[in-house]
């Protein structure tokens with residue numbers, strides 16, 4: 484059961500109150516309506532998926548959540564307050580981190596250095612400060628390293644910590660990207676098609692890590708996925724989009740048996 488105060492999942496996990504709320508979001512690109520009047524919420528501690536066929540508007544929605552796109556209509560609420568218009572880096576400072584569908588890592592840098600870039604929000608001392616307050620900068624460096632090492636251990640990428648990212652296979656690059664996003668210690672983690680382009684084994688690994696991150700760090704996770712099957716075992720609640728509209732919202736079982744959702748995935752034409 485879902486309500487303002489949260490709910491208990493089928494497997495007995497306690498989900499908290501509303502963390503983020505999208506209210507009547509409409510986004511247009513010129514004459515194209517990518518999102519039409521969509522509302523949904525994301526609750527603390529849950530894994531929330533947004534799924535839909537090609538061109539449904541999933542990426543557009545993720546970009547609204549991350550502050551990259553500003554919708555023409557509607558409101559974004561985060562932690563109980565209406566979010567004013569802000570730049571993506573300010574959204575990140577509020578505690579929202581993301582991964583990208585087309586991996587956005589520094590290919591020439593090591594895994595460790597890439598994950599360290601996720602700590603930028605925590606690196607307060609600039610060069611002048613570092614020169615004047617050496618001790619403080621060193622303490623900060625140690626804290627950042629500790630946080631990063633914990634994540635590297637957790638995601639089982641110790642053995643490749645010094646390897647340049649360019650040399651890694653696709654599935655591992657995706658895991659490094661997840662590590663970098665986690666290094667920011669986000670309240671809300673956004674995953675952009677985390678399983679796209681992966682083989683079955685890599686998909687299973689990624690699913691396990693997503694579940695473990697949610698379990699171990701309590702991180703709220705919102706992900707978009709094209710493939711309906713992949714997210715059904717993973718998600719607590721699912722929003723289904725089609726042609727920019729919301730056609731379903733509920734537990735995996737609820738959306739699976741929703742006729743509009745079935746039609747959309749079978750490609751039944753719309754009026």
Ligand SMILES: Nc1ncnc2c1ncn2[C@@H]1O[C@H](COP(=O)(O)OP(=O)(O)OP(=O)(O)O)[C@@H](O)[C@H]1O
Nearest residue numbers: 512515517535536537538539540541542543544709
């Ligand atoms: N920057 C843009 N400029 C113009 N139109 C856009 C832009 N981004 C998206 N669109 C259009 O908005 C609609 C929704 O696209 P979006 O990429 O959000 O869908 P999607 O569900 O993520 O699709 P896919 O699964 O193929 O990635 C599409 O009709 C698309 O062509």
